[in-house]
Amino acid sequence: MKSAVGIMKQTTLPLVIADFKEITKVRLAVSVVFSSLAGFLLGADSINVTHLVLLALGGYCMVGASNAYNQVIERDLDSLMNRTKNRPIPAGRMSVTMAMAIAVCMTLMGILVLYQINAKTALFGAISIFLYTSVYTPLKTITPLAVFVGAIPGAIPFMLGWVAATNEFGIEPGTLFMIQFFWQFPHFWALGWMLHDDYSRGGFKMLPTGKKDEGTALQIILYTIWMIVISIIPVFGFTGKLTLSVPAAILVFIMGMVMLVFGLRLYRNKDNISARRLMLASVSYITLMQIVYVVDKFI
Incomplete structure (x- = not known):
């Protein structure tokens, strides 16, 4: 017992x-x-x-x-x-x-x-x-x-x-907010693309056009570009105590461009494999970008 x-x-x-x-x-x-x-x-x-x-x-x-x-x-x-x-x-x-x-x-x-x-x-x-x-x-x-x-x-x-x-x-946390705000659109729309059929069964409307089409893929590209722009703004000295060195900004820019390439591939292929790769690239981007920002501050 x-x-x-x-x-x-x-x-x-x-x-x-x-x-x-x-x-x-x-x-x-x-x-x-x-x-x-x-x-x-x-x-x-x-x-x-x-x-x-x-x-x-x-x-x-x-x-x-x-x-x-x-x-x-x-x-x-x-x-x-x-x-x-x-x-x-x-x-x-x-x-x-x-x-x-x-x-x-x-x-x-x-x-x-x-x-x-x-x-x-x-x-x-x-x-x-x-x-x-x-x-x-x-x-x-x-x-x-x-x-x-x-x-x-x-x-x-x-x-x-x-x-x-x-x-x-102030401007510093506001900038951090905007970086992660714009990042979420390509991330979640890539996820929504992958799981579109499943989301539809639950009645969820996750894609901007409601479809896995060029319109959705184009918006993913545009928001990725905005994300890249906001992510490197601190290098220009406009964001108060939040700063970024030129080498760190170049590294963040390159990582953003890699993510953009995956977005362009989704626009070209319009398939779940491309969406999954973009989603994984977005996760890598946000993590590595934050690490770069922190390391750059302390070195």
Whole structure:
């Protein structure tokens, strides 16, 4: 009997942990935390380790809460799509009540933790949750403009780090916001292209033209160009304390051009393989670009 109970605990605990990671989208949350920490390092005159840890914890809570709310709201639609039907709620492994409890607890914890850094950081974190759950999520089945709305909370983390480090909002965090804002369009439209059929089953309108066509591919190219332009603006000295050396700007420009090449290939081929390559290139770009910015500051 004891051995049976032991086996059940061994099989249940990993499932509980796995479902918690799924309901909070741990990989996405970690990438968002990475952006916040990069912004913090760019803004900080000296590294406050306590604030760095609080930012990581509070940032994870805010992203986890947003994703949990999202999965509660979209639980019926998630059951229609192959990529989401095995999520904890539609698969029946987690109740709506439990998911809401996780979301509420993480919201309160996230705001409280970020408030320990400063009030502005907590405010922007709360705004991010509100926009993601109350505006972006319901708009996804109504209009492709949802992507524009979703790009706002998605762009906050990079900016949030600077605000956490300085307790100030100005041209510097505004520039970081714009970089990540424009980056999201080619990234999510490439993802939307790949998963267009699945998204359509759930009623989501993710592509700007509603189709996998030249219009969508052209917009991907245009937003990628804007992303590249904004990413190198700090080299010209227009962005206050946020600066970029010429060698770093050249490196960021080259990385952006590589991403643009993948966008041009999607325009030419109009296939899922090209969309996937663009999506992966966009993930590499945002990560490497932030690393370049941080390394450039400290060398």
